[in-house]
Each structure stands twice: as structure tokens, then as C-alpha cells.
Amino acid sequence: GIQVEQSPPDLILQEGANSTLRCNFSDSVNNLQWFHQNPWGQLINLFYIPSGTKQNGRLSATTVATERYSLLYISSSQTTDSGVYFCAVAGTGTASKLTFGTGTRLQVTL
Amino acid sequence: DAGITQSPRHKVTETGTPVTLRCHQTENHRYMYWYRQDPGHGLRLIHYSYGVKDTDKGEVSDGYSVSRSKTEDFLLTLESATSSQTSVYFCAISGDRVTDSPLHFGNGTRLTVT
Numbered sequence: 280g281i282q283v284e285q286s287p288p289d290l291i292l293q294e295g296a297n298s299t300l301r302c303n304f305s306d307s308v309n310n311l312q313w314f315h316q317n318p319w320g321q322l323i324n325l326f327y328i329p330s331g332t333k334q335n336g337r338l339s340a341t342t343v344a345t346e347r348y349s350l351l352y353i354s355s356s357q358t359t360d361s362g363v364y365f366c367a368v369a370g371t372g373t374a375s376k377l378t379f380g381t382g383t384r385l386q387v388t389l
Numbered sequence: 390d391a392g393i394t395q396s397p398r399h400k401v402t403e404t405g406t407p408v409t410l411r412c413h414q415t416e417n418h419r420y421m422y423w424y425r426q427d428p429g430h431g432l433r434l435i436h437y438s439y440g441v442k443d444t445d446k447g448e449v450s451d452g453y454s455v456s457r458s459k460t461e462d463f464l465l466t467l468e469s470a471t472s473s474q475t476s477v478y479f480c481a482i483s484g485d486r487v488t489d490s491p492l493h494f495g496n497g498t499r500l501t502v503t
Contacts, residue, residue, distance in 0.1 A: 280448075311490035322479065322494035329488075365432065369488045373438060375420065376447065377487050379432040 281306045281370040283380035291386045292356050300351040300383045302366035310369040311342050311349050312377065317362045325351070325364075356387045392416050393495035395480050401501045408467040410498050412480030421463040422481040422492070423447075423455065432479065438463055439486075470502045 282305035292298055302311070313325040326333050326340040328349065333340055337356075342349040353360055362385050367377040392415030412421060422437040424447075434447030436455040444455050452474060454466045467474055468491050480495040 284403035312487075315496075320477065320497055322497075324491045324493055367432075367492070369486075375437060375445070375486050376398060376434055377492060381429075381431045 281308070281368060281378050283366060283368055283378055285364075285366060285380040285383050287382070287383060289384045289386075291388065293356060294387055294389055296356050296387075297352070297354045298356060298385070300353070300364055300370075300385075301347045302351070302380055304347050304349075305367045306347070307349075307371045308344060308368040309371055310377075311344075312367050313340055313349070313351050314365045314367065315360075315362055316365065316382075317359075350369075353385075356385075358387045358389065360384055361387050390460060391423040393480060393482055393493065394494040395478075395498050397404075397498060398496070399489045399499045400472050401503060403503055404471060408470050409501065410465045410478055410480075410500070411464045412465070414463075414480075414482050415459050416482060416484070416493075417460060419460075420483045420485065420487070421451075423463070423465045424479045424481060424494075425449065425476040426479060426497075427476050435465065435478075464502065467500075470500075472502050474500065475502045476500060487496050 310329045328342045337354045339352045344380045363382040365382045367379040394413045423435040424432045435451045438444045438457040456464045478498045483492045484490040
């Protein structure tokens, strides 16, 4: 099956700093989504982004499907951005299933 | 927030007992999913449903069964719980196939099998 790798695995930032999280995948995909799991365990869908660039406030994401990667940008980080960020992909031929990466754990400190 | 309710939120049970987890949605979405989350393994798909009485297996379906008798409810049953099934279980929904629509999660059920 498709492999999804995220980097870095862990990241510590000071409040106000910017960061870039990366998601690489091993095969062609029909879709890619980014999720944030907060420290209380809730999983929130950030972006549904099969290709191109989207922005939502301080967060933006870019997917380059032909080169098999996606980037999540966090600008002016806040302590509420802490948690784990997951990317998930739907490989071609697996229209109803998402495969998740193992996540990037982000800690934003004061 | 997507209208997804999981129950119970926490459960402790003994090895060998049957357990049923419930997911209820108010979004009238066609697709519903059960995932488990374990340290070192991330989120893995157990079973999913693409309509009433239409279900299929995910990557870790052994030891689990599901049922969907109504659009809004998706049940996950552990016929005889084992310690390896101690995990956090998440229900998720999508309006269409995940290639065409975003996935939204419930708040999870923490299950401990002693």
C-alpha cells in the first residue's frame, strides 16, 4: 500500500515563529487532507487539498501531487497550535480509504 | 463542528467480554468510518460503511465487526475483547468518498481491556 512519511517528527517553536511541516507519499494520490489533533485528543480537519494551495488564517497548505509531497505552513505560531499534525492520502484505486502518516508533534512555547 | 457523537467516551472491560461502541451523526453523511489510534501506529482504518447495510473492511479488521442499520448510526463490536484492542477509537464521517470530500472525526472512545 501507499506509504506516507511526515517530517520532522517533533518540533518545538517559540510563540510567534513560523514553521513548515512536510508530507511525502510513495504513490499517486487522489486526495490529501491535513488534520490537527489538539492536546485533548480532538482531531480537526484543517485542509482538504488534492492539489494547489489553500489558506485559512495563519495556516496554509500546498500539495504538489506530481512530485508526491504536501507542505503545511504555520505562521506566527501560538500556543493553541500545539498538538500533532497528520496528513492523510487517498491512493488511486482506494477511493474510500485514507492512509495516515505518523504525524508531526508540535510544541509552541511562550 | 460536525455533528458526531461517540458513546461511551471511556470504557474499561475485561478480556473475553463483548463490547459495542456507537457512533451517531446528524449530518446525513453517506460514509462512516471506524479508526483506532495507537502510539507508533498512527490512525488505522478498521471498517467503513458507504451506506445503510453496506460495509467493508479496513486494514485492521480482524476481531471487529460493524453494523449500520440507519444512516445516522454506525456500531463497532468487539466480539471477545483482547488486551491488544486497548486503544482510542475514532468514528469519522464524510459526505462522499474521501477523494471528493473532507473527513470529520468524533471525539473518540478510550477503551481499556484488562
